[in-house]
Amino acid sequence: FQASRAASLLPQLLLRRRPASAGAFALLARPASSASGGLPPLTTEIHPGIKRGAFSQLTDADVSAFEAIVGGDHVIKDADEVLSYNIDWLRICRGQGQLVLRPKTTEEVSAIVRHCNKRRLAVVPQGGNTGLVGGSVPLFDEIVISTSRMNSLLSIDPVSGVLVAEAGCVLEQLDREAASQGLMMPLDLGAKGSCQIGGNLATNAGGLRLLRYGSLRGTTLGLEAVLPTGQVLDCLTTLRKDNTGYDIKQLLIGSEGTLGIITKAAILCPARPKSVQLAFLGLDSFQAVLDTYRLARRSLGEILSAFEFIDSESMRAVKQNLGLSCPLGEHSFYVLAETSGSNETHDREKLDGFIESVMSMDGCATDGTVAQDAGQFAHLWSLRERIVESLLVDGYEYKYDVSLPLADIYRLVEHMRTRLDGRVIRTAGYGHLGDGNLHLNFTTPKFDAKVLELIEPHVFDWVRDRRGSVSAEHGLGLKKSQYIRHSKADFAVRVMAEVKRLLDPNGIMNPYKVLPDE
C-alpha cells in the first residue's frame, strides 16, 4: 500500500499498527549464523560428497574479457563484496565464487555466457537471492551473473493487462507500476520487496494468491532468455493465445536457472480489485480448518483470493521473536481468508454470509475478526508473511515445503513434532491450505547434523508414500536435488537430463542444482 497523506501523521500510525508487508524481506535484520564467527559454514563442508565439475579456472584474461563486456565498474572482484552474493537468504549456504558480473542488457548477458561456454566456466544466475533451497548461490567457484541492473519496466498495456519487464525488476515495484494502471501482478509472496521477476519465473514461484490467479505457467505470455551457449532465445510474445509449435518457455519456467538466464518477461496482469477484505479466524482443530475452507469455497467462491493457515507454534514464533501482537486469543490454528472483487457492497455481503456460516457451524471458528481498514489488513497479513523471518531468530531453520492431500497436511506436522520432540526449539506448520501446500519448519539454536538426519530423508519418504510433492513451490535447488525421484518417475528424470544436455552441452549453467548428479 502506498501511504501518502498527512505525512507527519503517518509514521506514527504505521508504528502503531506495524504493517509489515512492504519490503518485509528487504528490511529484516538477518541473524548471524552461529558457526565460524557469524558466517554460515561452506556449503562444500555440509555436502562433502559433491565434487567440483570439470570446469576451467578463472584467469585474468577472463576477467579482462568480462570488463570489456560490462565495464570495469560492474565486475566485482573484491572479496568482501563478493561474499554477500555467495550466501543465500536463509544463511545455510556459503559458496566460494570469486567473481560477480552485473550486466545491463541482454546483449551483455549473451556475450558473457558465450565466453563462459567457450571457456567452460561455470555460472550461477542470481536475481534477488531470496530462494530457499540454495539454488541461487555458487557451490564452488562459479561466476555469479546478477540481473539486478536489468531493472527496466518496458511497457504496460492497460487494455490487455500485459506487462513487459526486464528480469531484474523487483516484484513489489512491478506491482506498484501495475497499480498505477489499475492492474496487479498475478503473484504475491513474502519476499516481494527483494525478489526479482526473473527469479520468480525461474522458480515458478507460487505465493499467497496462486489460489486465485493461478501459477506463472499460466500468466506468463512470453519470455526472452539467454541459453547456456550464449544464444538469445526470443519468445517474448504478448499474445494471449499462440499455439504455434512447442512452448519452449515452459521449459525455462521453473528450471531454476539451469537451462538458461531469463532476461525479459511478458506477464498477464489481472485487474486490481476494488475491494479486498480479510477475515482472520481462530480455530481449535485441523478438521475445523478444513471445514472452514470448504465453507469458504462455497460461500465466497469466485471472490476468494487467499486461504492460509497458521498453527499455534508459528503464531508463538511471530509473537515471541518479532513482538507482533495477535488480536485473537490462543487457538490451535488460525486462518486468513481474503476476498478480492469489484464491488465492496457485494463482497461485504458475501463475507458476512461466510462469517455467519462459520460461526454457526459446529466446531468451526470460535473467534475471529475482519480487517476494518488498511492498517489492520496489513498487520493481520504480517502475522503470516513474517513467520519465516521470526523462525530465523531462533537460530538455524530447517525448511520444508510439500504438497499433500488436504487431510494429511497436519498429520505430517504432528508426526514430525513427535519424532523431533526435545531435539528442536519448535516444529512450525503453516501454509497455503487452498493449494494443499504445507510449509514445515524446524528450528535449533545452531545447525545440528543429528537433527537433519532425523528429518531427512524421513520427511520426504513420508510425503512420497502419500504421493505428494517433496517441493511444492520452493524448487529443488541444491538442497533437494537428490530427492527428485521421490516425486517424479525415473524415466521422467532421465528425459529432463536429456533436455539439460541438449541445451547446456558443457553443463555450465548453474551446475549441482535441480537434477541429481549422475
Add this chain to the structure above:
Amino acid sequence: YIHIINKADMAASKGLKILVGCKRVIDYAVKVRVKPDRSGVVTEGVKHSMNPFDEIAVEEAVRMKEKKLAGEAVAISVGPPQSQETLRTALAMGIDRAIHVEIPLAQLEKLQPIHVSKLLAKVCESEKPDLVILGKQAIDDDCNQTGQMLAALLDWPQATFASKIEPSQDSKQLRVTREVDGGMETIDVSVPAVVTSDLRLNEPRYATLPNIMKAKKKPLAKMSPDQLGVDLQPRQEVISVEDPPVRKAGAKVESVEDLVGKLREKGLVK
C-alpha cells in the same frame, strides 16, 4: 443551552453517557489522486474507512464503558449513505447505538466543520450526553475545528488532544492529559464536556466476529439536517485542489567514482 448533571461521585453513578463522532474518510493508506478538473480529489471507487482519530475516540468510549465510567456510548456520523458502514464498525467495536445524519451528495463536498458542529450541537440538545469525544482532526481536511466549535456552541469546557482521560481526584470531574507543543498538560474539566482524541490515547481494538454480527442488530437512527433545523449553506468556496509540486528526480549513479564526480560538479565537495 446549559446542561447540568448531578455532580455525584462519578464512580457511584450509573455512568456517563458518551456521544462519539465518527467520520468516513479515504483510508489513510490509499494514494490520493486529484481530479483532473482540480475541483477536489477522486473518491469514486476509492477505499474509505473510519478516520483513525475517531477510531481512537470510539475505543476510548468503549473502554470507559468497560471500566464502568460510562453507561451508554452512542456513535454519530454526519455524511453520505455509506457512513452507515462506518457506524457499523463503531457498533462492532462495542458502541451501543448509532445516529446517522445523512447529507445529500450535492451538499457533501461543501460541508465544513461549522456545519458539522452545529448539527452535533443540535443532537446534543436531545441526546443530552455527559461527554462528547471526537477525533482531534479528520485526515482528509486536517481542520482540527469541529470539537472546539462544538464546545463553543454548547458553552461546554473542552479538552483537546487528549492522551489520557480519567476521573479527577475528587471523582467529580474528568482529568484529561493533553498533548501540547511544550509537552503534556493536565487539566480537570467538569462535565458535560467535549474532548478530542490524540494518537496516544489508546490503540483501537479489532472488531471480533461475534460483535460484528451483533452490530447488525443494534439500533441505527437516521436524521436529516432539515429535521435538525441546521442550514448547510457553504461559507467557503474551494477554488482549486492541486497536487503538491513533484519532487525533482534525483540522478542515479553507478559507482562511487561517479558519485564523487557529481558531488564535485555541484560544488558540494572540493
